[in-house]
Amino acid sequence: MKYLRSFGLFWWNFIVGDDWRVAAGLAVALGLTSLLTHEGVNAWWLLPIAIVLLLTGSLWRETRQSS
Amino acid sequence: MSTSAILILLGAFLASAVEFVEALTIVLGVGIVRGWRSTLIGVAAATIVLAVLIAALGPALSVIPIGTLRLIVGALLLAFGLQWLRKAILRSSGYKPLHDEDAAFRRQREEAAQAGEEQRAGLDWYSFTVSFKGVLLEGLEVVFIVISFGSAQGRLGLAAAGAAAALVLVVVAGVLARGPLERVPENTIKFAVGLLLTSFGCFWGAEGAGVHWPGDELSLLAVVAFIGATSFVLVRLFRRQRLGLVPAEVKA
Numbered sequence: 526m527k528y529l530r531s532f533g534l535f536w537w538n539f540i541v542g543d544d545w546r547v548a549a550g551l552a553v554a555l556g557l558t559s560l561l562t563h564e565g566v567n568a569w570w571l572l573p574i575a576i577v578l579l580l581t582g583s584l585w586r587e588t589r590q591s592s
Numbered sequence: 593m594s595t596s597a598i599l600i601l602l603g604a605f606l607a608s609a610v611e612f613v614e615a616l617t618i619v620l621g622v623g624i625v626r627g628w629r630s631t632l633i634g635v636a637a638a639t640i641v642l643a644v645l646i647a648a649l650g651p652a653l654s655v656i657p658i659g660t661l662r663l664i665v666g667a668l669l670l671a672f673g674l675q676w677l678r679k680a681i682l683r684s685s686g687y688k689p690l691h692d693e694d695a696a697f698r699r700q701r702e703e704a705a706q707a708g709e710e711q712r713a714g715l716d717w718y719s720f721t722v723s724f725k726g727v728l729l730e731g732l733e734v735v736f737i738v739i740s741f742g743s744a745q746g747r748l749g750l751a752a753a754g755a756a757a758a759l760v761l762v763v764v765a766g767v768l769a770r771g772p773l774e775r776v777p778e779n780t781i782k783f784a785v786g787l788l789l790t791s792f793g794c795f796w797g798a799e800g801a802g803v804h805w806p807g808d809e810l811s812l813l814a815v816v817a818f819i820g821a822t823s824f825v826l827v828r829l830f831r832r833q834r835l836g837l838v839p840a841e842v843k844a
Contacts, residue, residue: 539732540668542675551670555663555797562802569803572794573815576674577822583678588830591687 544586550579596809597750599816600741603788604754607737610781611730612762617693618726620766621700622719626707630716634723642731646739653743659800665744666797672736673789680783681823685830690779737789744796787823791816 541548554575561568593601623631653661682688707718738755742748795805795812805811 539736540671542671542678544678547674547678548671551667551674551797555667555670555801558798558803559663559801567804569798569805569811572798572803573818576670576790576794576819580674580678580681580822581826583674584681584826584830587678587682588685588687588833 544583546586547579547583550575550582554579594809596745596812597747599788599792599812600745600747600751601754603785603792604738604741604751605758606781607785607789608734608755608758609762610778610785611734612759613693613778614696615727615730616762616766617697618700618730619723621697622704622722622726625701625704626716626719630719631723633715634720635727637720638724638727638731641728642735645732645735649735649739650743650748653739658744658746659802661800662744662796663800665740666793666795666800668736669740669789669793670797671793673786673791673793676782676786677790677819677823678786680779680786681826681830683779684783684827686834687830691782693778741792744792783823787816787820791819794819 554572558568558571561571619631619635656664679688683690704718704722710717712720734755738751739748742751791812794815799805807814
């Protein structure tokens, strides 16, 4: 059980990292992009905007905690 | 050579070089203090595990449809790349200390010197486990980047060549320097790698979700430029914010 937990924790840290909100936001953004594309909207602009918003939000939270 | 091919080669090379430099620091720190036999056996054991992983993952990925593969790889690269980019921006703006390879090397040597003597299977167990874990964990990131970069564009050989070139360069430089490669501009390279991973993740993730990029492959350069410019602005903003928080007497 301990090894399983360590294994899961390792992959969580490896992929999700310090801020789970970024990973969750990316999943939502990709889902929305897929949805819009299947509705006929070529939503190429959505992911770059989401990246900027998620990155800025994550940095803002981190720097607020640090100060 | 196309734009994406150059960026794949460059991305795999830079990302691998950073990870190899970190692995080299661990291996040197342990090997110099505690001897080379068990340390190098640890390196060899980790290399075998990584090779098995590549042999298993490479063919398995080829059966996944390219659209699904790009969506999965894009999502993973985005999550992974944004972690690198986030840390690089925090370091550049002064919120996180810069990674110091020389300090890491000294810390590794101190820990190696203080660790107790434990023999298992005829090996110095500390040297074996530390070098095994170090090479495996840093190598895992290399495998992840090479496989994701290579598989999403069907250029696994190109990405592997970039990683192999980085390995040769780092090992030769390490042997010549006989110490950690503290002069490598690691933080700048990490910034560039974070930017490339995030840009490729964005490009492939969106393609996997069904998007048609205007200008096709050329838009990858636009994505790199857009995320790069945004990161630059964020560094300036957060640096200014941090300096605004520092008391006047410290600034003087």
